[in-house]
Amino acid sequence: MSGSEPRQPSDGRGRRGGPSVVDARGSRCPVPVIRLARAARGLAPGTTVVLLADDVAAWSDVPAWARMKGHTVTLLEDDDWTEYRVVLGEPRTDRGQADSST
């Protein structure tokens, strides 16, 4: 894993040029996926969102969420946590997806 950027411990939209980073280390399921989905909401297709999580359930749940929502995800393992790099896909039109307003 590259030791460069996303380490800031916030849900912030990321700094200029960098991807949004969600640091959900210390949170257990389903919180990491919920925070990731919240951060991804309303962003344009092709945007990258990064999640840091150490919950074992996230390891299967983040890829499952990405598959259900049409996003692609890359996992980078660190010793104590995993970095999930999600590239958002086109909003899907079948029954109620993240982008449909409620």
Add this chain to the structure above:
Amino acid sequence: MARSSFDPRVTGLLDAARGPLHPVAAETLRAALATGWADPTRLHSPGREARALLDTAREVLADALAVRPDELSVHPSAEAALEVGLAGLRHARRRAGRRVVAGATERSVLLLQPGAEQPVPVDAVGRVDPHAYAVAMAGGDVAAAVLQTANAEVGTRQPVAEVDALCRRHGIPLLLDATASLGRDPQGIPPAAGSVVVADAASFAGPPLGLLVVRTGTRWGLPGPRREAEHGREHAPPWVPLVLAAAEAWRQTAAVAAAEQRSARALVERVRHAAASVRDVEVVGDPDDRLPHVVTFSVLYADGEVLLEELARRGLAVASGSACTSSALRPSHVLAAMGVLTHGNVRVTLPLEAVSPSRADAVERLCRELPDAVAAVRRRLGTDDL
């Protein structure tokens, strides 16, 4: 005897992985307390009586598995039977190899055995690929292979005939885990498949009791001094009343099997349909080639434990494979291996209709309440806008 406040005849029991005893088996158990309590290895008259009862019950259960009574032993639990069954294969084959070829959705008790550390991956419905088993076997150093007839959590049936043929070709003994199938699935156990077969009397509303078949001619043996009971496979003989209750449960279940399975299949179809029509709910496991009585789905942006509580509040008892539940630190290895959501998981294992005559009502109630229960949980977690 204190009466439980939970009456399966009226409450929405939808988690019968370990359900109540079949009512007739419960009668048998009560009657057997007077007649079958003795150690069946004793030579006095109560011992002989217990022995005779045990022999009869063993015949019935052997018949259930289409084997001879001397091939069948009874164990305190299905887990114990699985462990002993595999240990006997591994020991007998210790010079041939030490690896155990197993699918990633096999039961944890098997995946935790030595040699089974590298399970064969499964597809998105939880089914193993026979070719992957073939590749794993071709790697050599194999003591045994393990395959479930169907998965207890998601219901998906496994390619038993193909893997069985493969094992015969390679001369590798196969342990078939039929603990979720026996008495529930018409395609349960193909005749003569596997060298070792394990079942659980709890799957057909008997008491939890491990049934272990070691087919004649199988190289099988445990390390250490020969065990005294159950054809050298157990340290002590079973408690006969439990075995009698298991045999009675089998008789009762087998008598109505066809109608029971048809009805269960239709009810599960109802649940699959109702769950799939709720926003961001994924029904998992094979939709058709599956156990008749098991269905699992996962609710995105919901906590499994909160969902269980919400359904319990509405009088519905279901299970979950989520790690968010307090009793588990890790999510279901079955869901994880399939690559499906492990959070917000709900698992329904239908009780037999004979055990829970109101099960169709419970299913209707689940289908009716689910959309609202999911919405309530998402509101509470603040995820209803996602």
